[in-house]
Amino acid sequence: MSPAGDTSPLIDWQDGQPVSRHFGDVYFSRDSGLEETRHVFLEGNGLRERWAALPPRGRFTIGETGFGTGLNFAAAWALWEEAAPAEARLRYVSVERDPLAPADIARTLGMWPELARYREALLAQWSEVPPGWHRFVFAGGRVVLTLLAGDVSAALPRLDGRVDAWFLDGFAPARNPEMWQPKVLAQVARLSATGATCATYTVAGEVRRGLEAAGFAVEKTPGFGRKREMLRGVLRTPPRSRWHAPWFARPARHAEERRAIVIGAGLAGTSTAASLAARGWSVMLLDRHETIAAEASGNPQGALYARLSPHATALTEFATTGLEYTARGLSLLGLERGADYDPCGVLQLEYDDSERIRQSRLAAQDWPTGFLARLDRSEASARAGVAVLSGGLFFPRTGWVRPPALCNALATHPAVEMALGRAALSLRQVTSGWEVRAGAAPIASAPVVVIAASGASAAFGETAHLPLRSIRGQLTLVPESPASRPLRTVLCGEGYIAPAIGGIHSLGATHKFRDTSTRVTAAEHTENLAKLAALAPALYAALGAERLDPTRLAGRAALRCSSPDYLPIIGPVVDATRFAAAYARLAHDATLEIDTPSPWLDGLCVNTAHGSRGLVTAPLSGELLAAYLDDEPAPLPGSVVDAVHPSRFLLRRLIRRRL
Numbered sequence: 001m002s003p004a005g006d007t008s009p010l011i012d013w014q015d016g017q018p019v020s021r022h023f024g025d026v027y028f029s030r031d032s033g034l035e036e037t038r039h040v041f042l043e044g045n046g047l048r049e050r051w052a053a054l055p056p057r058g059r060f061t062i063g064e065t066g067f068g069t070g071l072n073f074a075a076a077w078a079l080w081e082e083a084a085p086a087e088a089r090l091r092y093v094s095v096e097r098d099p100l101a102p103a104d105i106a107r108t109l110g111m112w113p114e115l116a117r118y119r120e121a122l123l124a125q126w127s128e129v130p131p132g133w134h135r136f137v138f139a140g141g142r143v144v145l146t147l148l149a150g151d152v153s154a155a156l157p158r159l160d161g162r163v164d165a166w167f168l169d170g171f172a173p174a175r176n177p178e179m180w181q182p183k184v185l186a187q188v189a190r191l192s193a194t195g196a197t198c199a200t201y202t203v204a205g206e207v208r209r210g211l212e213a214a215g216f217a218v219e220k221t222p223g224f225g226r227k228r229e230m231l232r233g234v235l236r237t238p239p240r241s242r243w244h245a246p247w248f249a250r251p252a253r254h255a256e257e258r259r260a261i262v263i264g265a266g267l268a269g270t271s272t273a274a275s276l277a278a279r280g281w282s283v284m285l286l287d288r289h290e291t292i293a294a295e296a297s298g299n300p301q302g303a304l305y306a307r308l309s310p311h312a313t314a315l316t317e318f319a320t321t322g323l324e325y326t327a328r329g330l331s332l333l334g335l336e337r338g339a340d341y342d343p344c345g346v347l348q349l350e351y352d353d354s355e356r357i358r359q360s361r362l363a364a365q366d367w368p369t370g371f372l373a374r375l376d377r378s379e380a381s382a383r384a385g386v387a388v389l390s391g392g393l394f395f396p397r398t399g400w401v402r403p404p405a406l407c408n409a410l411a412t413h414p415a416v417e418m419a420l421g422r423a424a425l426s427l428r429q430v431t432s433g434w435e436v437r438a439g440a441a442p443i444a445s446a447p448v449v450v451i452a453a454s455g456a457s458a459a460f461g462e463t464a465h466l467p468l469r470s471i472r473g474q475l476t477l478v479p480e481s482p483a484s485r486p487l488r489t490v491l492c493g494e495g496y497i498a499p500a501i502g503g504i505h506s507l508g509a510t511h512k513f514r515d516t517s518t519r520v521t522a523a524e525h526t527e528n529l530a531k532l533a534a535l536a537p538a539l540y541a542a543l544g545a546e547r548l549d550p551t552r553l554a555g556r557a558a559l560r561c562s563s564p565d566y567l568p569i570i571g572p573v574v575d576a577t578r579f580a581a582a583y584a585r586l587a588h589d590a591t592l593e594i595d596t597p598s599p600w601l602d603g604l605c606v607n608t609a610h611g612s613r614g615l616v617t618a619p620l621s622g623e624l625l626a627a628y629l630d631d632e633p634a635p636l637p638g639s640v641v642d643a644v645h646p647s648r649f650l651l652r653r654l655i656r657r658r659l
């Protein structure tokens, strides 16, 4: 990676030190950034001793205001390697309004050869970071970074998690007052675990008073370098955190034993298994077929693609985080580029007026071009390698994936045991958790069961209240031709076509409600070919599509599972009857504050309804479930976590008096 020069929009390099152009302040001490970090943040929070004292499979969460160059992160990770037990897990949540470019991070962290390993690991995943939340998994899950790319005042109130130690590292309070406002420090306290500590290099009066007002006992201790003093604090009285209403609150921690059965080995189930295994769980992955990815996730090729809204809807927030999370994972999972996936980009064409308006609104927002760029017609044709009729939005980091290859890679972990050819027919709650049964016979039992069985997820008595529906879809497989070979990106409009794998293009896909057959039909091939003709007539001609006989074309049909609001369903499951009784009063006044805890079915979770975007939403869904089950910070804003919560439908029905 080439070092950033003076062209960096955020950093002004002065005497080899990074200085913020906007704030006119240094990112860290000119004396030695790394030594300062060790003194102020690592020692200031007593991390070496606390980490050495963790239980063998302990967890620790750091919260940071101001990710900056990643120096604190890299230094903390280095200490974690030295001091924490090998099976322990570090969670690092950091907020950053102006994420730096990779070249800036590379140049800064390059100042310390002892951090080279952590710098390389970070840079292997770091690209121009778009606004939103981002989850980075390092060292097979030993270290997980959740980066909240946005303003601290907006981001922290949406965070759900319990932080053990805080690195308060905004620029100097006089230059960067927003980072030290009482309302930000109140959020720091809200997000703190019992006994949480904080440390900062500044002793500014407003910071000390703000921390005290938020509930920290603060003391001044010797500072680093030219700074005489610094502050460290301990939370005295944890405030009562009420982020989620009780009906969406997290269940109390599950059994200490980290063992789960996941029902369904498609994208949702394998993603769940992967996220749990990365946290030291033993997982039995159960499927009714003899192979994994045998249903919707068995398509030969899929587009890593989402239509983002210019408004920050839950779906758009989920999709932005999910797109980036899946795209990063593809290169880390040992998949073969070109055979299993290709980050060749996705071009969404402006195929009608409403699409043009959506795209121009999105393009007017603050997305880095490495994430999303608007192209005119000639740029779009050049990108695509074939002539297209309009401009569009180009997502350079996404592309196509072979879903079964992704499922295989996700499920390949020594802690994941496959149990294939076994259909789960019912569940039974037992003292040690849940028994998964096939008829009268138990298949296996575990403290935790996650149902990731797509449309069949509501076939269990415990989940029968989930309003799932199936949407049939068919892909058409067309042999490539010399004239179609130049196609270089996935093209999307009302349908999509991807560059060929093994000489075959996938084009799709149809959407049929009220049809649960998975038979391939000529009529749906005709529909897919018509979509291609509208999307890219040049490609249609290049493939000789006019002469193709739909009755002889190959294809694949499967059922997507969708929810009424088109969001996935991810999270813990309640006893529906007791839920209705607990919150019955909401039917008369939906604004009532009710403290009754939700009647969870302890240890039972669901992960389904990934609709037409499983590649975008499923991998991240595993991380969300793992956050519930391992009591970790969620990878998504609290409002999005609530928006995909399984209890939302019961609640809506209750409020509309339909329960």
Ligand SMILES: Cc1cc2nc3c(=O)[nH]c(=O)nc-3n(C[C@H](O)[C@H](O)[C@H](O)COP(=O)(O)OP(=O)(O)OC[C@H]3O[C@@H](n4cnc5c(N)ncnc54)[C@H](O)[C@@H]3O)c2cc1C
Pocket (backbone or CB within 6 Å): 263, 264, 265, 266, 267, 268, 269, 286, 287, 288, 289, 292, 293, 294, 295, 296, 297, 298, 299, 301, 302, 303, 304, 305, 403, 422, 423, 424, 425, 452, 453, 454, 456, 457, 472, 473, 474, 475, 508, 509, 510, 556, 557, 558, 559, 560, 561, 607, 608, 609, 610, 611, 612, 613, 614, 615, 616, 618
């Ligand atoms: C034609 C078509 C094209 C698509 N194109 C794209 C695309 O381009 N991009 C994209 O992101 N998404 C696409 N999708 C959507 C994507 O395929 C799905 O979102 C995703 O596969 C859903 O994964 P899943 O694990 O929830 O479901 P599935 O893959 O269906 O897995 C569910 C699993 O549960 C198992 N199961 C069910 N009941 C039981 C039981 N009782 N006991 C044991 N096992 C059970 C099933 O055997 C199955 O293996 C497409 C879908 C279709 C149909």
Ligand SMILES: C[S@@+](CC[C@H](N)C(=O)[O-])C[C@H]1O[C@@H](n2cnc3c(N)ncnc32)[C@H](O)[C@@H]1O
Pocket (backbone or CB within 6 Å): 026, 027, 028, 065, 066, 067, 068, 069, 070, 071, 072, 073, 095, 096, 097, 098, 150, 151, 152, 153, 169, 170, 171, 176, 178, 179
């Ligand atoms: C002193 S630097 C952090 C240094 C960093 N911890 C490191 O290890 O390199 C302060 C950071 O706070 C960020 N920042 C400033 N104001 C912010 C705000 N309102 N919201 C979020 N981040 C902000 C800056 O962009 C900058 O990266």
